[in-house]
Amino acid sequence: MxxxxxxxxxxxxxxxxxxxxxxxxxxxxxxxxxxxxxxxxxxxxxxxxxxxxxxxxxxxxxxxxxxxxxxxxxxxxxxxxxxxxxxxxxxxxxxxxxxxxxxxxxxxxxxxxxxxxxxxxxxxxxGEPLGCAMNIFRRSNVKAGDCVAIIGAGFLGLLLIQLCKMAGARVIALSRRPFALALARQAGADEVIALADHFAIIEQVHQLTGGRFCNVTIEAVGKQWPLDLAADLTGERGRLVIAGYHQDGLRQVNMQLWNWRGLDVINAHERDAAIYIGGMREAVAACEAGRLQPFDYxxxxxxxxxxxxxxxxxxxxxxxxxxxxxxxx
The missing domain is CATH 3.90.180.10 (Medium-chain alcohol dehydrogenases, catalytic domain)
Incomplete structure (x- = not known):
């Protein structure tokens, strides 16, 4: 040596x-x-x-x-x-x-x-996925009083629920798995909805939001249907944040709906190593302070x-x- x-x-x-x-x-x-x-x-x-x-x-x-x-x-x-x-x-x-x-x-x-x-x-x-969560949250620009739908309550989705709740948002979490919905509740989600019937979900969110739908919707699954649903749940001039990793082919989008509602669509993925590292540093600080709790996930x-x-x-x-x-x- x-x-x-x-x-x-x-x-x-x-x-x-x-x-x-x-x-x-x-x-x-x-x-x-x-x-x-x-x-x-x-x-x-x-x-x-x-x-x-x-x-x-x-x-x-x-x-x-x-x-x-x-x-x-x-x-x-x-x-x-x-x-x-x-x-x-x-x-x-x-x-x-x-x-x-x-x-x-x-x-x-x-x-x-x-x-x-x-x-x-x-x-x-x-560190890398924890940094991703911090970077996605920052680009989502969630503010106190926002209504945020998070589609997908896996590792990333649960972290985003925690971060959005700390920002003072109302969070609606959606997942196909009952145990993940239970964890979403523990992470602070105000409402949880099973990913089952597309139009029933739209109606439920319509009622929960008084017809306004969500200021921000974060799609954290990476599949066509959750991406379609994300647009349907995002209100006029809202932000549709794509956090899911869409790696299995082309996607179609409802551009008519995106146009009509004037959505801001954010592809919250990074390739710059410096941005990754910045998010990782933020994640370290948040975990050390107990603001972010990823370990049980x-x-x-x-x-x-x-x-x-x-x-x-x-x-x-x-x-x-x-x-x-x-x-x-």
Missing amino acids: DAAGRTPSATMKAARLTGPGRIEVIDVAIPAPADREVRVRLQGCGVCASNLGPWQGPEWMKFPTAPGGLGHEGWGMIDAVGDAVTAFAPGDRVAVLSQNAYAEYDVAPEECVVTLPPGLEGRAFP LTHRYPLERLDEALDATRDRPEGFLKAVVMFS
Whole structure:
């Protein structure tokens, strides 16, 4: 081991996709950080629904993936830093925005790393999706007194319910799963509605809002029907916020309705790493202060060797499932 903590001859376990619905765990060399990078010995990595497209093996997908590939929600301890790194040191516990975190180690630029304070010691902390929740909430521009419909009460939807309630909004939560609706109530939702009958839902929200519908509707599912419903629930000059990840093909929209009601449509997705990191820092502060409570929503934990099961659960969403994380011993 050199002065920077590098161990280039050592190996680590890393998972990679070898074909549709198939993984293997292999031994590969532990990466060394470049001058402005840190290396993190990962404690865990969240499993993102964006992995499901590659997991299904579409035509554009190339197998095998890079070792650790698709994992981007990691956290752990820095164990080595590049020569030009000044903001971090070995031993710092961090959340990291990296690309190969389905492995025991990953590297990332120092500007893609966020310190985890002592108050979060021992907590699983998939920083990227928590940062996404903060960024979506900010772009939704929810204000005190707004009526907000949140379609989808999974991991992301429940976080958004918490954030909207803290802002002083009235929240209507919608989900197809009874247990998720119960959690939405616990998170502060004022009303909960089962995602069942499209027109019955419209009528119920019409009555709940005195015919005005919602100032803001956040679609957090990523499917055609919830997107259609989101427009129907958004009132005149309201904001329709697309937070769901629509990765399985083209969508159609009711442009006549969007025009007639004068909707502001916000695609609340980011690609700028600096914006991601800003949201992650906000999430760290909110979790440390107890304003955001995500930890009970990390419902399923798997070792790296069972990443395939974690991906299947993320796709199939068995009873009680909200979010899976891969944990490293």
